[in-house]
Amino acid sequence: MAIEHNWHDILWREWHFTHDEVYAEQLHFALAKDDIGQPDLTDAVQGRPLLPEVEAALRQGLRRSSSVRQFWGGRIQRLDEEKAEYISVGRSVKDLSHVHWFRRFLGRHLLVEIGGHAVDALEKVAYGPNAFAKKDARWVLECIAADTTARLSGEPENWICPDCWVSCGPLWIDRPWRPDWQFYGCRHCQRSHQLFHSTQEMVAVLDNKGQGITFKDGLVRANWFTRRTLFDFDRVEIVRATDEEVERFAVQVGNDTDSVRRPRYPHIRCTIAPECSLSTNTLRILRNSFGHVEQTAS
Ligand SMILES: [Zn+2]
Ligand SMILES: [Zn+2]
Numbered sequence: 001m002a003i004e005h006n007w008h009d010i011l012w013r014e015w016h017f018t019h020d021e022v023y024a025e026q027l028h029f030a031l032a033k034d035d036i037g038q039p040d041l042t043d044a045v046q047g048r049p050l051l052p053e054v055e056a057a058l059r060q061g062l063r064r065s066s067s068v069r070q071f072w073g074g075r076i077q078r079l080d081e082e083k084a085e086y087i088s089v090g091r092s093v094k095d096l097s098h099v100h101w102f103r104r105f106l107g108r109h110l111l112v113e114i115g116g117h118a119v120d121a122l123e124k125v126a127y128g129p130n131a132f133a134k135k136d137a138r139w140v141l142e143c144i145a146a147d148t149t150a151r152l153s154g155e156p157e158n159w160i161c162p163d164c165w166v167s168c169g170p171l172w173i174d175r176p177w178r179p180d181w182q183f184y185g186c187r188h189c190q191r192s193h194q195l196f197h198s199t200q201e202m203v204a205v206l207d208n209k210g211q212g213i214t215f216k217d218g219l220v221r222a223n224w225f226t227r228r229t230l231f232d233f234d235r236v237e238i239v240r241a242t243d244e245e246v247e248r249f250a251v252q253v254g255n256d257t258d259s260v261r262r263p264r265y266p267h268i269r270c271t272i273a274p275e276c277s278l279s280t281n282t283l284r285i286l287r288n289s290f291g292h293v294e295q296t297a298s
Contacts, residue, residue, distance in 0.1 A: 007060035008037035010049045014057075015039065017048035019135055022101035026071065033067035051112040051143040055079075075102060079109055087114055093121045096140075097133035104136065111140045115148055115192035116171065116185030123174055141173050145181040148192045152184035157260075160196040161186035165213060165222050165231030168195065169260065187260065196220060204233035206241040206249060224249055230256055236270035236290065243282045250285045267291045274298030 003010070008031060015027040016039065031037070049057070058076055061068035087110050095107030111118045118140070125137035152159050156168040166188045173181040185192035199218030206224050213222040222231055225245075230252050238246060256262060270286055272278060272295040278286075286293045 003056055003060050004064075007057040007064070009040060009043055010053055010057035011061065012037065012039040013043060013046065013049050014054050016041070016044050020101060020104060023105055026101065030061070030065070030068045030071040033071075034065045036061075036065055036068070048139070050146050051108055051140065052147050055109055075105075079106060082106060082110060083113055089114060089118045089121050092118070093125055093133075093137070096125065096136045097130055108136055108140055112143045112147060113193060115144050116183060116190035117192070119144065119171075119173055119183065119185075119190060127176060141181065144192070145173060145183040148184040149182065152192065152195075156184055158198050159184075160198050160202065160220060160232070161189060161191045162194070162196055162213075163191060164188040165202075165220075167198075167232050167260070168192070187258075201234040202232055204231070204236045205239060206237070206246065207239035208241050208245060210239070230258075230261070232261060234264070234268065236268060238270065238272045238276055238278075240273070240276055241278075243279050246278060246282050247285055250282075250289045253289045265290055270294075271296050 011027055011031055015024050015031065018024050018027075058068070058072055062073055062076060089111070092107045092110045092114070095103045096111075098104050098107065111122065122137045122141050122144075125133050126141055128134060152168050153170070156170070159168040160166070161168070164186055166186055168184050169187040170182050171185050171187075171190055173183055175181060183192070186195075196215055197218065198215075198220045200220075202220045202222065204224055205221050208225050210223045210225065212226050213220065215221075221237075222233065224231075228248070241249075253265060256265075268290045269292045270290040272286075272293070274296055275298070276295075283293065
């Protein structure tokens with residue numbers, strides 16, 4: 001059902017399931033005052049709504065109900081302000097056991113926003129000594145698993161981490177005594193938010209006069225010279241580079257152990273700009289690294 005119609009059911013379910021009494025009271029104030037829907041306990045079989053669902057329901061409530069606006073308007077604004085700033089994983093994890101319920105609320109919602117980068121810190125709390133924070137940490141982890149799977153599992157190879165230039169893949173949340181939870185994030189750093197969506201190819205550009213990564217109409221062009229380490233790519237374009245530089249790149253490719261990238265190399269096309277003259281030996285090394293190597297005509 002669309003959120004315009006069931007936002008109050010979602011908030012009543014959150015009220016029903018949360019173990020945070022003060023927070024439950026705050027939800028109750030806002031919902032009971034306008035006599036919004038009624039807590040439908042047959043609905044409870046659906047379980048606790050995920051954190052992103054609760055947030056969407058609160059935002060919908062702001063539009064539909066004056067009492068939700070009155071109690072939650074400033075709080076959601078505060079949440080948005082915190083999201084716009086740098087979000088500290090350490091502080092947000094500490095906030096899960098803060099004395100004030102609203103900081104606990106902020107902690108949960110900021111951590112699910114951070115996603116994969118917060119997983120390691122959350123795992124420590126989830127199986128640590130603090131009984132209260134533990135429950136919330138496990139809940140946030142479950143929400144990260146569900147949220148990143150919903151957003152990224154359809155085409156993980158098309159979601160690119162802007163830090164590592166590496167695509168997403170399935171990762172694991174450790175749960176002692178029970179099956180691990182799967183989530184999705186950057187294969188290198190676990191990042192799962194603010195990713196590039198690449199709908200075309202990723203091109204590795206070798207241009208020793210160029211820098212950085214560009215992103216246009218879903219096409220990603222990343223210059224190897226920016227960091228001189230490997231990243232994901234579907235095609236290679238050598239624009240300006242010396243024999244030594246190309247060889248260093250080829251050696252990295254030859255030594256690459258990444259299980260996603262390795263099988264791609266024999267199919268990768270590598271083009272060399274007409275004005276870039278490489279030695280026969282360098283060309284031979286490139287032919288050993290990639291499926292198709294050609295100098296483009298001027
Ligand atoms: Zn990354
Ligand atoms: Zn991050």
